[in-house]
Amino acid sequence: xxxxSQISMVFHLDKCIGCHTCSVAxxxxxxxxxxxxxxxxxxxxxxxxxxFPTKWEDQEKYKGGWEKKxxxxxxxxxxxxxxxxxxxxxxxxxxxxxxxEPWTYKYDELFNAPEGNDQPTARxxxxxxxxxxxIEAGPNWDDDLSGSPVYAKNDPNFKNLTAEQQAQLFAIxxxxxxxxxxxxxxxxxxxCVASCPSGALHKRGxxxxxxxxxxxxxxxxxxxxxxxxxxxxxxxxxGKSEKCILCFPRIESGQAPACFHSCVGRIRYxxxxxxxxxxxxxxxxxxxxxxxxxxxxxxxDPNDPEVIRSAQANxxxxxxxxxxxxxxxxxxxxxxxxxxxxxxxxRTLPMLFYVPPMLPVMTTMDxxxxxxxxxxxxxxxxxxxxxxxxxxxxxxxxNTGKMRYALKKQMAVRQYRRAVTVGDISxxxxxxxxLEADCSVEEAEGIYKLTSLCTFDERFVIPPAHREExxxxxxxxxxxxxxxxxxxxEEPERGA
Amino acid sequence: xxxxxxxxxxxNLFLFTILPYVALFTFFLVTIQRYRGRGFTYSSLSxxxxxxxxxFWAMVPFHYGILVVLFGHLIGFLLPAQVLAWNSEPxxxxxxxxxxxxxxxxxxxxxxxxxxxxLSDARTKMVTSTADWVVIGILxxxxxxxxxxxxxxxxxxxxxxxxxxxxxxxIVKLSPEIAYVTPLPFxxxxxxxxxxxxxxxxxFTRLVHALVVPNPYLWRKPQVVRWHxxxxxxRTTEFKIER
Ligand code: SF4
Ligand code: SF4
Numbered sequence: 001x002x003x004x005s006q007i008s009m010v011f012h013l014d015k016c017i018g019c020h021t022c023s024v025a026x027x028x029x030x031x032x033x034x035x036x037x038x039x040x041x042x043x044x045x046x047x048x049x050x051x052f053p054t055k056w057e058d059q060e061k062y063k064g065g066w067e068k069k070x071x072x073x074x075x076x077x078x079x080x081x082x083x084x085x086x087x088x089x090x091x092x093x094x095x096x097x098x099x100x101e102p103w104t105y106k107y108d109e110l111f112n113a114p115e116g117n118d119q120p121t122a123r124x125x126x127x128x129x130x131x132x133x134x135i136e137a138g139p140n141w142d143d144d145l146s147g148s149p150v151y152a153k154n155d156p157n158f159k160n161l162t163a164e165q166q167a168q169l170f171a172i173x174x175x176x177x178x179x180x181x182x183x184x185x186x187x188x189x190x191x192c193v194a195s196c197p198s199g200a201l202h203k204r205g206x207x208x209x210x211x212x213x214x215x216x217x218x219x220x221x222x223x224x225x226x227x228x229x230x231x232x233x234x235x236x237x238x239g240k241s242e243k244c245i246l247c248f249p250r251i252e253s254g255q256a257p258a259c260f261h262s263c264v265g266r267i268r269y270x271x272x273x274x275x276x277x278x279x280x281x282x283x284x285x286x287x288x289x290x291x292x293x294x295x296x297x298x299x300x301d302p303n304d305p306e307v308i309r310s311a312q313a314n315x316x317x318x319x320x321x322x323x324x325x326x327x328x329x330x331x332x333x334x335x336x337x338x339x340x341x342x343x344x345x346x347r348t349l350p351m352l353f354y355v356p357p358m359l360p361v362m363t364t365m366d367x368x369x370x371x372x373x374x375x376x377x378x379x380x381x382x383x384x385x386x387x388x389x390x391x392x393x394x395x396x397x398x399n400t401g402k403m404r405y406a407l408k409k410q411m412a413v414r415q416y417r418r419a420v421t422v423g424d425i426s427x428x429x430x431x432x433x434x435l436e437a438d439c440s441v442e443e444a445e446g447i448y449k450l451t452s453l454c455t456f457d458e459r460f461v462i463p464p465a466h467r468e469e470x471x472x473x474x475x476x477x478x479x480x481x482x483x484x485x486x487x488x489x490e491e492p493e494r495g496a
Numbered sequence: 497x498x499x500x501x502x503x504x505x506x507x508n509l510f511l512f513t514i515l516p517y518v519a520l521f522t523f524f525l526v527t528i529q530r531y532r533g534r535g536f537t538y539s540s541l542s543x544x545x546x547x548x549x550x551x552f553w554a555m556v557p558f559h560y561g562i563l564v565v566l567f568g569h570l571i572g573f574l575l576p577a578q579v580l581a582w583n584s585e586p587x588x589x590x591x592x593x594x595x596x597x598x599x600x601x602x603x604x605x606x607x608x609x610x611x612x613x614x615l616s617d618a619r620t621k622m623v624t625s626t627a628d629w630v631v632i633g634i635l636x637x638x639x640x641x642x643x644x645x646x647x648x649x650x651x652x653x654x655x656x657x658x659x660x661x662x663x664x665x666x667i668v669k670l671s672p673e674i675a676y677v678t679p680l681p682f683x684x685x686x687x688x689x690x691x692x693x694x695x696x697x698x699x700f701t702r703l704v705h706a707l708v709v710p711n712p713y714l715w716r717k718p719q720v721v722r723w724h725x726x727x728x729x730x731r732t733t734e735f736k737i738e739r
Contacts, residue, residue, distance in 0.1 A: 080714055087540075087710075088559040095548035096619065128546070129618045194718035197710030205723035218708050219539040236546055236623060239539035280719075315727040495537025496627035496701050 002277040003300060003311040005320050005463070006188070006208035006351050007246060007270065008329045009260075010339045011181055012451060013357040014410075015267040018179035020044050020140065022259035022268075026183075029258050030245070035237025037102035037127045040139050041244035042259040044181040047394070048155035048169060048386075049142040051180075053098040056230040057156040057343065063092040064228030065191050065346030066284065073285050073347055075195055077225040083197050092225045096236070100137040102127040128236075146177030157393040165387045176385035178357040180394075181267070183259060184231040184244035185342070185350030186210050188275065188298070189284045192243070195226035207272075207463075208351065209246045214492065217241055228346035238494050256460040266454065271327030271461040272320060273334075273351065274300045274311055284347045288397045291344045298349075299334050302327070323463035328450055329353065336439075336447055338406040345397035356395055356406050358414075359386045378433065381407055405438070412437035413444045413451075511689055512663075513672040519695040520667075526699035527707065540705045546619035554613050558606025562635075564599030565642070568592075568653070573664050576657035583654045592653045593646070600643045607636055627701045634694050641687040649681055660688075 026042040045051045059065060063077040077092050105122035113120035126133040142151035147170050158166055168174055186203075190210050193201040200216035201223055203209070212223070212232065219239040223232040232243040247257035255261065260268040275298045286294040300307045302324035311321050324330065332339035332355060339353035381404055382388055388400050396402040412433040419430035434444055450458060531538060544551045572579055583589040611632060614624045646652055663676035677688065698704065 075718075083710070083713060088555045089544060089552045093544055093548065095544070096546055097548075101619075129622055131618060189719070193720050196720070197713040198708070199710075199712065199716060199720055202720040202722045205721045205727065206725065215535045217539070218705060218710070219542050220710065221542060221544065224545075234542070234545045236543065236619075238536075239541035240536075315725065490534055490536050492536060494623075495534075495539055495541060495704075496625055 001300075001307075001310045003274050003307060003314050003316065004205065004208065004277045005311070005316050005324065006273050006275055007186070007251065007463075008208075008273040008327075008333075008351040008353070009183075009186075010269040010329050010332045010353045010355060012267045012269070012355040013178055013180070014355065015265040015451070016044070016179040016181055017265045018044055018046070018143070019264050021262050021264045022181060023139075025258040025262040026244075029247070031242075033237075034127075035235040036233070036242060038096065038099050038139075039233040039235075039242065041231070041233075042181065042183045043139055044179055045140070046142050046144055046146060046151075046177050047180045048146060048152040048157070048177065048390070049148075050151050050154050051142075052139050053094050053230050054137075055154060055156055056228075059228060059346070061092070062094060062225065062228070062230070064226060064230065065343075065348055066189070068285065068287075068347075071285075075191055075226055076228075077191075077195065077222070083195075083222065086222065087197065087220050090221050090225050093221050093234075094224065094230065096128070100139060100141070101133060103133055103135055106132075144177065147172065147175040152177070157390055159393065160398070161387055161389055165389065169386070169390075174385055176359050178359060178386075180354075181259075182229065182231070182342075183352065184210060184246070185229060185348070185352040186244075186246060188277075188349035188351060189280050189347060190227075191346070191348050192223035192227040192232050195222040196220075197222055201232075204248075207248075207251070209248050209251075210243070211245055211248070212241055212243055214240050214242075215490075228343065228348065229350075238492055240492075251462055252465040254462055254465060256456075256462065260460060266459065269328040269332065269450075269454075269459050271329040272302075272324040272463050273327060273329055274302050274307060274316075274321070274324050276300055280349065284349060288345050289399055291347075292340060292396045292399055292402045295341055295344055295349055296334060296337070299330070301334075302330065317463075320463040323461055326461045328454070328459060328461060331446065331450060336409065336443060337402075338409050338447070340395040340402060340406060342395055343397070354395055355410070356391050356403060358407060358410055359384055378408060378411060378436070409437045409439050409447070412439050413447045416441075416444045417448050508674060508678050511685075511692075512674045512677050515689070515692045516667050516672065519692040522696050523699055527704060530699055530704065531707075538704055538708050539702075541623070541702050543620045543623050546623065547613065547617045550609060550613040550617065554606055554609035556606070557602040558610060561599045561602025561604070561606055565596065565603060565639075568596045568599065569656075572653060572656040573661050576661035579653055579657040583651075583657075589651065589653065593651065596653065597643070597646050600639055600646060603635075604639050604643065607632065607639060611636075630697065631701045631703060634690065634697060638687065638690045638694060641683050641690060644683050645681075645687055649684060 023040055023042045023044055027040065031037070031039045031041060040052060043052050051057065055061060056064075059076060065076055066073040067076045077086075077090075103124045103126050106125055107122045110120050110122050123132050124135050125131060142148065145151045149170075152169070169176070186208055187210065188208070190201070190203065193203060193210060196217075197220045198216050198218045200213040200218070202211060202213065204211060217240040219234070219241065221234050221241065223241055223243075224230070224234050232241050234241050247255075247259075250257055250261075256270060260270055279298045283291075283294045283298055302308070302311075302321060308321055312318070329339075333353050339355050341350045341353055344350065388403055389398070392398050392400040392403040412430075415425055415433050416430040419425045419427045431441070434441065439447075544555075579592075583592065614620050614628070614632075649655075659676045659680070663673060666673035666676070677685065680688075694703075
């Protein structure tokens with residue numbers, strides 16, 4: 001057992017209101033420099049929809065992630081042998097057209113336009129060329145456009161849905177959508193790292209944050225193609241790739257990352273998971289239908305004395321272990337089993353989990369009787385507006401069992417709370433539902449509390465950084481003793 | 497002998513004995529210093545992201561072409577005797593010459609496409625610096641004089657091994673033997689001088705990315721984990737298992 005600690009995340013999709021506050025918070029801090037304008041380390045998508053960059057989930061096009069081949073897993077894009085030819089021209093690299101051309105407006109024309117009969121306008125100008133441009137796409141161009149034949153229709157997650165199921169999603173009275181906020185998943189088996197020819201991409205051992213060493217990156221762009229989530233971006237100005245850094249300077253000083261901190265819907269949870277790094281290779285090689293379970297099995301119980309001993313032996317600080325014991329992520333993922341990894345079939349073992357949304361079940365009133373309800377207590381999830389397969393394609397590699405479990409449990413908790421607070425459902429029926437959903441009363445209360453009443457400190461359990469070790473993580477303090485700050489750093493300028 | 501020295505000789509002396517050392521000195525000093533002090537600027541500076549179609553027809557022929565050409569020069573320099581032996585058979589000589597020539601044509605085609613692309617695509621133009629044009633210019637110059645030589649002073653693979661290789665080795669041995677190069681035709685001399693100029697420009701331009709080709713990748717393990725602290729240092733031992 002090789003215990004490591006990983007800062008992990010849960011996004012509760014039912015709570016996301018699609019306000020994009022998270023994206024803007026991130027952009028203002030990290031990606032408002034030249035060459036990064038088009039990057040959205042955090043972005044919020046509408047599902048069904050094509051996402052950002054367009055159709056990123058279509059790995060036939062982008063060749064991201066791993067694939068199982070001859071008993072082992074291989075990068076879909078840049079197998080070792082192909083790395084040299086691909087370096088000159090990467091055949092699967094997305095271009096700016098797959099994202100969008102960033103623009104601003106010529107605001108001074110509003111003030112400087114000569115007097116005339118028409119209102120002055122601020123024309124859009126490209127932030128790349130500085131020339132006037134016609135805006136064709138933006139980072140959330142499909143926002144709220146469910147049912148759109150251009151966007152929603154082309155969602156890659158429809159791949160194995162029947163024509164009938166698909167048609168259902170486009171009937172006007174059945175339209176449904178939800179928001180899908182995305183950041184880098186700080187994966188356990190990151191294909192971005194595995195593909196980097198320069199070894200610039202790496203995982204920080206202490207907390208599992210995946211970073212690109214800017215000094216070592218040579219702009220070969222392999223990571224951009226290899227990340228199936230398209231969460232590494234190429235800075236066309238500096239000629240280096242960049243990605244979400246999980247606000248590690250904030251984490252090291254005990255603050256939640258900016259997108260977490262600013263989240264209006266309070267959908268985000270962050271905490272430590274202890275996992276067994278010896279299992280990475282095997283888990284990444286598991287058949288599709290067992291992936292969710294295998295991935296979950298890697299996460300270790302932070303209260304198990306055996307695990308604690310191994311963690312200590314690996315130099316994990318006691319405070320980190322304690323923090324893991326309080327981790328909200330552990331509860332959602334492991335104890336309750338209602339948070340699922342996005343597209344785990346890419347086999348990068350993402351460490352950002354999603355609580356799937358409880359989209360409304362179609363119930364119609366037929367006289368006095370509700371229609372489309374099941375015989376039993378639960379509404380018929382298969383009649384839910386978004387087909388179960390669609391959600392399962394997104395969050396459990398098509399494993400509808402796991403998806404059903406997560407939804408059922410959430411539904412039971414809601415009915416139980418309804419019995420407690422409103423009382424129009426009998427407690428007896430509610431308890432029966434809980435039992436059927438594999439959920440105890442304490443668990444239901446826990447889910448309810450962490451979902452709706454959670455405080456800041458319950459949502460973000462950040463391991464104390466220990467100043468002495470936090471500095472150790474960045475630079476050896478003695479190396480630059482008696483200098484100003486940490487010595488002169490190089491300016492991130494484009495080379496000649 | 498002194499009265500026979502002409503200004504032409506001085507020029508030869510400068511170009512073929514002093515210039516190579518200036519070039520090598522600049523090359524090593526600046527590349528190393530740039531790597532140490534401004535390592536951030538070592539990048540391929542790829543613009544594929546901005547323009548993805550013409551990029552293929554520019555980059556692929558150029559890089560494969562120039563690799564063939566450079567490799568050919570390197571072999572001629574390192575293994576002159578073996579090259580001469582190989583060339584003793586006319587068929588093999590033709591094969592070698594044609595391979596090199598095709599490499600040169602590929603490079604030229606790639607370079608022309610590079611120019612067209614950088615002039616015609618608005619986004620790519622934004623990331624094209626003066627230094628880039630200087631690089632393109634010197635490369636075009638080199639490939640043109642090189643192809644000219646290949647056509648009009650044929651069987652270069654043989655005479656390179658016979659006279660260029662000893663000359664280059666004499667530079668390496670710090671006693672330049674100018675007599676190997678002074679009788680060479682004008683265009684070949686231009687090509688040699690162009691090569692020294694390119695070595696001088698190399699460390700100041702994007703060409704440095706050729707020095708950071710990713711060789712360790714083929715051997716390293718797929719995953720890279722960096723530890724910033726000593727993993728085996730037990731941090732505290734008084735942990736009590738809270739139940
Ligand atoms: S999502 Fe995973 S593969 Fe993509 S950049 Fe992040 S760590 Fe790398
Ligand atoms: S800030 Fe929170 S609620 Fe708003 S879009 Fe982002 S994740 Fe959703």
